[in-house]
Amino acid sequence: MSKSEARTKLREMVRQNGGRPSPILHDITFGEYWRDHYIPLRRSGWSEPTEAGYKGYMKFLILPRMDQVALKD
Incomplete structure (x- = not known):
């Protein structure tokens, strides 16, 4: 699937x-x-x-508080 086809499909799904x-x-x-x-x-x-930085932030700062929070919340 080309990028433009994927964008078209995504727009249709969103619609x-x-x-x-x-x-x-x-x-x-x-x-x-x-x-x-x-x-x-x-x-x-x-x-x-960058990947190491993101992993560190997530592991030590964000996931301890947010890991089990439902996205709907």
Whole structure:
């Protein structure tokens, strides 16, 4: 699938959902989203120091408080 085809498909999906997040996102926690969705999508564009910095911030500052918070909250 080309990038333009993917964008077209995404626009259609957003239109069908009325611009709201997919219902499946309401069933996961912030930590699950970070580990299972955000990192795999974004990591390829990060340098090693950037990735190490993000991992440190998340591990020590953010995930201890936010790991189990549901995205719907």
